[in-house]
Amino acid sequence: MVGGxxxxxxxxxxxxxCMGANVVYCGPVGSGQAAKICNNMLLAIGMIGTAETMNLGLRLGLDPKLLAQILNMSSGRCWSSEVYNPVPGVMEGVPSANNYQGGFGTTLMAKDLGLAQSTATDTKTPVPLGALAHQIYRVMCARGYANKDFSSVFQFLREEEGQ
Structure with a gap:
């Protein structure tokens, strides 16, 4: 996402x-960053939704791999469920399969959500889910998740409810 x-x-x-396969011109200076923070706000919201959904399914006795399969063939399908599932054991090669190491850090997600919040305030744009996602990721940073992948929101939610 490039502006200029x-x-x-x-x-x-x-x-x-050379830096990435998908290079998209977004318009004048700053528009690339604007596209990035919009994308990352949606990513954060989607990951939280996926984590909540998977957690509810587990609480209802569903097999997490089966639930992920159903979601990914249904209207709930999204990148967070299909490509980057936050539940340990559902997918190989993602941070949840490696104690949430690697990937996109929770601190970086909180930073990007802060940028989204600032620009939303500046443009008087209501983003209630973005604001809630920002709050969740900030709390996660304060509670020891700062250096884990942002998909660790699943683990955070499980700990919050006392499992």
Missing amino acids: VKEEYQAAQELLT
Whole structure:
């Protein structure tokens, strides 16, 4: 997600593709960052929703792999359930399979949600779910999850309820 003068973006596009496969011109300076914080706000909200849903399913006696399979073939499917499931044992090669090590840190998610909150305030845009996600990730940072992947929200929710 890149913002700036379009001609300068086009001149740097080949170099930018070395940094990532998907390089998208978003408009003037700052628009790339705007797109990034919007994307990350949705990612945070989606991950919390996936973690809550999976936790409820476990509490109802559902097998987590079966629930993930059902979600991913139904209208609840999202990136957090299909590609980056937060429940240990559901998927291989994701942070939840490695005690939430690696991935995108909770501190970084809290920072991006803070940026989203600031811009929402500046533009008088209501983002109640974004605000709640920001609060959840800030509490997680204060309670020892700062260096874990943001998908550790599943573990945080399980601890909050006393399992």
